[in-house]
Amino acid sequence: xxxxxxxxxxxxxxxxxxxxxxxxxxxxxxxxxxxxxxxxxxxxxxxxxxxxxxxxxxxxxxxxxxxxxxxxxxxxxxxxxxxxxxxxxxxxxxxxxxxxxxxxxxxxxxxxxxxxxxxxxxxxxxxxxxxxxxxxxxxxxxxxxxxxxxxxxxxxxxxxxxxxxxxxxxxxxxxxxxxxxxxxxxxxxxxxxxxxxxxxxxxxxxxxxxxxxxxxxxxxxxxxxxxxxxxxxxxxxxxxxxxxxxxxxxxxxxxxxxxxxxxxxxxxxxxxxxxxxxxxxxxxxxxxxxxxxxxxxxx
Amino acid sequence: xxxxxxxxxxxxxxxxxxxxxxxxxxxxxxxxxxxxxxxxxxxxxxxxxxxxxxxxxxxxxxxxxxxxxxxxxxxxxxxxxxxxxxxxxxxxxxxxxxxxxxxxxxxxxxxxxxxxxxxxxxxxxxxxxxxxxxxxxx
Numbered sequence: 001x002x003x004x005x006x007x008x009x010x011x012x013x014x015x016x017x018x019x020x021x022x023x024x025x026x027x028x029x030x031x032x033x034x035x036x037x038x039x040x041x042x043x044x045x046x047x048x049x050x051x052x053x054x055x056x057x058x059x060x061x062x063x064x065x066x067x068x069x070x071x072x073x074x075x076x077x078x079x080x081x082x083x084x085x086x087x088x089x090x091x092x093x094x095x096x097x098x099x100x101x102x103x104x105x106x107x108x109x110x111x112x113x114x115x116x117x118x119x120x121x122x123x124x125x126x127x128x129x130x131x132x133x134x135x136x137x138x139x140x141x142x143x144x145x146x147x148x149x150x151x152x153x154x155x156x157x158x159x160x161x162x163x164x165x166x167x168x169x170x171x172x173x174x175x176x177x178x179x180x181x182x183x184x185x186x187x188x189x190x191x192x193x194x195x196x197x198x199x200x201x202x203x204x205x206x207x208x209x210x211x212x213x214x215x216x217x218x219x220x221x222x223x224x225x226x227x228x229x230x231x232x233x234x235x236x237x238x239x240x241x242x243x244x245x246x247x248x249x250x251x252x253x254x255x256x257x258x259x260x261x262x263x264x265x266x267x268x269x270x271x272x273x274x275x276x277x278x279x280x281x282x283x284x285x286x287x288x289x290x291x292x293x294x295x296x297x298x299x
Numbered sequence: 300x301x302x303x304x305x306x307x308x309x310x311x312x313x314x315x316x317x318x319x320x321x322x323x324x325x326x327x328x329x330x331x332x333x334x335x336x337x338x339x340x341x342x343x344x345x346x347x348x349x350x351x352x353x354x355x356x357x358x359x360x361x362x363x364x365x366x367x368x369x370x371x372x373x374x375x376x377x378x379x380x381x382x383x384x385x386x387x388x389x390x391x392x393x394x395x396x397x398x399x400x401x402x403x404x405x406x407x408x409x410x411x412x413x414x415x416x417x418x419x420x421x422x423x424x425x426x427x428x429x430x431x432x433x434x435x436x437x
Contacts, residue, residue: 038313038314041312041313041314041315042312042313042314044310044314044315045310045311045312045314045380046312048310048371048378048380049369049380052343052369052371052380055343055371056343149312149313149382153382157414157418160414161413161414161415164414165414216340216341217341217342217343217373218340218341218342218343219342219343219344220328220329220330220333220342220343220344220345221329221330221345223343225345226343226344226345226369229345230369237312240312
């Protein structure tokens with residue numbers, strides 16, 4: 001049995017670990033709140049952009065599907081896969097579930113005789129892919145704690161120019177969608193080509209009844225030109241939303257992971273306290289027996 | 300003479316920066332400068348980086364340094380979507396000068412006509428426009 005001193009040292013070290021995990025949980029909770037606020041702040045902009053895109057697409061007429069970002073390539077040979085992970089770990093299955101889903105998609109793509117082209121944001125994703133021999137063509141790190149719009153634009157620029165130049169024939173994104181602080185859902189979306197259904201399908205604006213009279217809108221420049229610049233912005237917003245959701249999910253996942261780590265440390269401390277009491281009792285018993293034996297030998 | 304008023308809403312990906320009734324909105328589209336008054340015909344236009352002015356009255360003007368974006372006018376409601384809308388007093392001249400230089404270097408390094416060159420050109424024009432606004436504000 002371990003001595004009292006050994007057990008006391010172990011208890012002290014578990015208490016230190018518990019202090020750290022509790023602090024990390026508190027930090028994650030604060031950052032989660034901020035991340036949630038940023039998702040809420042983006043929503044009006046994203047909705048308005050989608051409405052504008054839809055309006056421009058309706059007025060641009062039948063030519064829409066020929067625009068570079070909406071036109072499906074005749075032959076699909078190279079598929080871009082963007083994995084959105086975190087720069088840091090200690091967040092439960094947050095990073096590994098994205099990497100697993102990405103690798104599975106990569107295998108499927110290869111099975112269809114196509115070539116996956118990897119992109120990753122977050123150090124965890126970049127290093128995992130590199131380790132497995134899939135060095136990413138685009139690696140974006142150092143911002144997953146607080147992604148800015150410029151970060152999303154950098155990623156979107158690489159993907160859209162790759163798609164337009166014919167180096168990529170389809171682009172998919174895999175990220176942790178934010179459901180609640182306790183739940184993250186692995187979400188997979190097709191970023192490019194943008195499908196007509198995505199732009200025209202979601203008719204959520206009640207004020208714009210499709211069969212009602214619609215005011216003639218003056219476009220500067222014309223509707224197709226505006227749509228041509230709106231579409232890359234649409235991709236940027238989709239990526240930005242994914243980055244923000246992933247950040248919120250990361251903090252949620254870390255908060256949950258750290259809470260259970262603190263609880264586990266607490267349980268271990270309780271067990272060790274019991275063990276220490278037993279060790280102390282054993283030492284006392286031992287001493288009494290020695291005293292008694294000594295006294296008996298004198299009689 | 301007081302003009303008719305209309306609601307102007309300025310949104311960025313970081314959130315709403317302005318939502319009030321105003322008399323006139325002045326900005327610049329790809330075609331040229333534009334001033335919107337109440338009851339303007341429905342419009343959807345692409346915006347260039349410039350100084351966005353929102354006239355609460357002739358003398359009370361709110362200004363923003365505005366990045367590329369869009370303005371939509373419909374049913375007496377002006378909606379401005381821009382990537383950035385910054386208070387001109389908060390622009391940092393040294394940082395903007397550095398951004399102009401960085402964009403110029405990136406533009407020279409990029410292949411002419413490529414997507415990268417276009418990106419550098421866009422960044423340079425935005426930083427230059429902001430610099431001009433900062434020079435006027437300080």
